[in-house]
Amino acid sequence: MRKTRRRPQAAFLGLLLAATLGLVGCAGGTDNSPSTATTSPSASTAPATAASSELVGKPWVSSTLQGNLPAQAPAAKDDLYTHYAYDWLKEHQQQSTSNMTDHVKDFSDAIVSIINDESKSSPELDQLRIFYGQAIDTEALKEAGISELKPYLDRIDAVASIDELNALLLADDFPFSPFILANIATYDLRQSMCVCVFSNLLFADPYYAGGMYYQDADTPEMQQAMKSALMEEGKYVIRDLMELGLSEDEAKAAIEPLMDFEKTYAKHAEYSGKYLKAGFGATAQSARDSAFTPDEAFALCPNFPLKETLAKLKKDSSPLYLVQPECLKAFNDCWTDENLESLKLIAKAKLLQETRRYRDQTATNAQREADGLPVLDSATLAYYSCTSLNTLAQVVAKAYTSDVLGADAKARMESMTHDLLGEFRDLISKTTWVSDESRSKLLEKIDHMTLNILEPEGGYFDYSDLKLKTTADGGTLMGNYLTLKQYRIDRESEMVGQPARAVASWFTFGPTVMNATYDPSDNSINIYPGFVSSLIYTPDMSDTDLLATIGFTIAHEISHGFDFIGTQFNAYGEANPVFTEGDVEAFSQRTTRLADYYSTMEPMPGVNCDGRQLVTEAAADLSGMQATLLLAKKTEGFDYDRFCSTLGTEWAEARNQEMFLASLADTHPLINLRINVCSQMCDEMYDALGVQEGDGMYLAPEQRVLIWGEKA
Ligand SMILES: [Zn+2]
Numbered sequence: 001m002r003k004t005r006r007r008p009q010a011a012f013l014g015l016l017l018a019a020t021l022g023l024v025g026c027a028g029g030t031d032n033s034p035s036t037a038t039t040s041p042s043a044s045t046a047p048a049t050a051a052s053s054e055l056v057g058k059p060w061v062s063s064t065l066q067g068n069l070p071a072q073a074p075a076a077k078d079d080l081y082t083h084y085a086y087d088w089l090k091e092h093q094q095q096s097t098s099n100m101t102d103h104v105k106d107f108s109d110a111i112v113s114i115i116n117d118e119s120k121s122s123p124e125l126d127q128l129r130i131f132y133g134q135a136i137d138t139e140a141l142k143e144a145g146i147s148e149l150k151p152y153l154d155r156i157d158a159v160a161s162i163d164e165l166n167a168l169l170l171a172d173d174f175p176f177s178p179f180i181l182a183n184i185a186t187y188d189l190r191q192s193m194c195v196c197v198f199s200n201l202l203f204a205d206p207y208y209a210g211g212m213y214y215q216d217a218d219t220p221e222m223q224q225a226m227k228s229a230l231m232e233e234g235k236y237v238i239r240d241l242m243e244l245g246l247s248e249d250e251a252k253a254a255i256e257p258l259m260d261f262e263k264t265y266a267k268h269a270e271y272s273g274k275y276l277k278a279g280f281g282a283t284a285q286s287a288r289d290s291a292f293t294p295d296e297a298f299a300l301c302p303n304f305p306l307k308e309t310l311a312k313l314k315k316d317s318s319p320l321y322l323v324q325p326e327c328l329k330a331f332n333d334c335w336t337d338e339n340l341e342s343l344k345l346i347a348k349a350k351l352l353q354e355t356r357r358y359r360d361q362t363a364t365n366a367q368r369e370a371d372g373l374p375v376l377d378s379a380t381l382a383y384y385s386c387t388s389l390n391t392l393a394q395v396v397a398k399a400y401t402s403d404v405l406g407a408d409a410k411a412r413m414e415s416m417t418h419d420l421l422g423e424f425r426d427l428i429s430k431t432t433w434v435s436d437e438s439r440s441k442l443l444e445k446i447d448h449m450t451l452n453i454l455e456p457e458g459g460y461f462d463y464s465d466l467k468l469k470t471t472a473d474g475g476t477l478m479g480n481y482l483t484l485k486q487y488r489i490d491r492e493s494e495m496v497g498q499p500a501r502a503v504a505s506w507f508t509f510g511p512t513v514m515n516a517t518y519d520p521s522d523n524s525i526n527i528y529p530g531f532v533s534s535l536i537y538t539p540d541m542s543d544t545d546l547l548a549t550i551g552f553t554i555a556h557e558i559s560h561g562f563d564f565i566g567t568q569f570n571a572y573g574e575a576n577p578v579f580t581e582g583d584v585e586a587f588s589q590r591t592t593r594l595a596d597y598y599s600t601m602e603p604m605p606g607v608n609c610d611g612r613q614l615v616t617e618a619a620a621d622l623s624g625m626q627a628t629l630l631l632a633k634k635t636e637g638f639d640y641d642r643f644c645s646t647l648g649t650e651w652a653e654a655r656n657q658e659m660f661l662a663s664l665a666d667t668h669p670l671i672n673l674r675i676n677v678c679s680q681m682c683d684e685m686y687d688a689l690g691v692q693e694g695d696g697m698y699l700a701p702e703q704r705v706l707i708w709g710e711k712a
Pocket of ligand 1: 556557560617620
């Protein structure tokens with residue numbers, strides 16, 4: 001559903017399209033890595049202290065902003081979210097975090113205990129044990145320092161021209177391509193798997209945020225929040241550079257010009273907000289415009305050796321999906337002798353960044369300490385080494401799904417998903433504003449939706465032929481990292497040109513990520529096991545609780561198939577909008593009403609929500625809640641109070657001011673608004689909470705907006 005900063009906006013149409021649950025807060029990185037996942041308060045921004053006389057936020061107090069919590073919990077009928085999240089919020093006024101990120105440890109604890117349980121054995125688990133064993137050997141890692149990386153860094157240092165840099169990057173014995181990301185992708189399910197290319201970035205995660213933090217904001221405050229967002233990663237880059245022997249001041253001095261340099265091309269990276277503000281059909285058009293033949297793509301890069309780089313990665317033969325052609329062209333323009341020193345420094349920093357989890361992680365913990373975050377123990381750090389896309393995320397997710405969650409979890413979630421799809425079928429069938437022609441295409445989307453629930457359709461990828469080198473045989477963490485990286489490149493390249501499958505995100509987004517997505521380019525919902533902590537699922541959970549946690553999430557993701565972006569793609573992921581022209585008009589009227597309602601909200605004095613930017617996520621919440629509550633009516637013993645309580649606690653989060661501001665740039669509304677708004681649109685909640693005219697949750701019937709169903 002949602003996420004801010006490093007949020008997956010994206011998956012394939014370049015990580016531009018996939019709509020997400022968006023869980024983690026501003027500094028969140030939901031691959032749950034130590035440098036990105038845990039929300040960290042910036043040292044310069046102490047948590048706000050006790051609220052003074054005035055609390056900010058209209059129509060509801062911004063209760064996720066630290067220091068802005070009312071002295072008493074409001075009644076549920078006045079402010080549902082704050083009422084139910086209140087106890088958690090009260091306890092979390094000091095450190096910026098969320099209840100979901102606090103549960104990340106469930107996942108790592110479970111995996112560590114599987115690794116330590118010698119009674120469990122399989123070829124894949126054996127490989128995981130080798131890698132984990134090397135990752136937890138902190139003494140050996142300390143002793144190694146950057147010695148294994150040093151020869152590669154020295155070769156970058158020795159480069160004296162762009163031609164030499166090209167030769168180095170293309171050399172067979174140089175296992176890094178720091179400037180370009182090339183992942184498998186689908187255009188749509190009627191094509192074969194292709195390769196999705198985009199410029200890699202140092203300070204912003206290109207998967208999630210793209211270049212949004214490099215784009216000019218409307219206000220100085222927001223500009224500062226964007227800069228702070230970049231500096232979240234920048235702090236770790238400084239630590240990396242210090243490992244090269246630079247003093248802290250020297251490393252800081254090196255950072256600023258690099259950020260400016262990266263901005264020259266990263267500012268051209270588009271982000272999903274742009275398409276939300278464009279007319280209906282713009283996203284589909286952009287998707288069609290992103291398809292390039294190899295020759296067309298290579299012609300955009302006369303300076304940078306794109307063709308040769310992809311050939312080295314064995315991914316140069318298929319049509320290409322260029323996520324950010326303008327950014328790529330701008331990057332190509334920077335590939336000159338004049339910029340050689342900046343490019344070399346970025347290359348070195350990228351190598352250090354990429355290998356951070358496979359070296360001694362003292363620096364990571366030092367930064368966490370400086371940020372006021374708890375340091376991570378060696379088991380947790382070793383777990384993170386095992387769960388990156390390049391290492392064993394597939395193996396870890398598979399073990400967690402089968403050994404921790406178990407078959408019942410998948411069966412219950414799938415059954416609930418089918419029930420929810422039935423509710424959506426019902427809602428769409430009863431919607432009077434939509435034409436029969438569009439309706440049949442919408443129902444076709446439901447019938448053909450791929451349900452990747454806890455595992456990709458067709459099962460996890462088999463890593464049993466992997467052969468890592470044990471420590472006894474001279475293997476090291478860094479050496480095995482490079483083996484694993486090549487293993488992934490080989491597996492992915494085998495898929496290119498094969499029939500499209502809705503699995504690409506499990507390789508490029510990662511199944512241990514704490515999130516869920518809908519991907520319009522293959523009409524799939526993806527519920528990653530990394531999302532399913534004990535907050536979301538336990539075997540003894542009641543149906544009421546399960547509907548509040550995974551049910552609402554699944555409904556939210558399904559609903560993205562029918563939102564402003566999702567309806568621009570058909571049942572097969574083709575960029576052919578499902579609406580007739582008349583339906584676009586009727587649909588837009590309803591989504592505009594929802595957007596306009598959000599735009600009236602003022603989380604901070606003088607700062608209103610941008611409804612247009614929020615509209616797809618707001619719509620997914622709304623229709624997701626509608627379907628969830630319809631299913632609730634058919635659920636024996638359903639308890640509304642319990643449902644709201646579980647929902648509020650699950651989504652409890654507390655942010656310092658800087659992160660709170662940064663989250664306003666997200667495509668997901670603030671969590672308190674998300675839950676309150678979608679609740680106040682559904683009649684069932686009025687009865688359940690006893691909401692009357694004059695209450696804070698009350699909205700007159702004519703002001704309630706629904707997009708689907710007989711009342712829409
Ligand atoms: Zn979403």
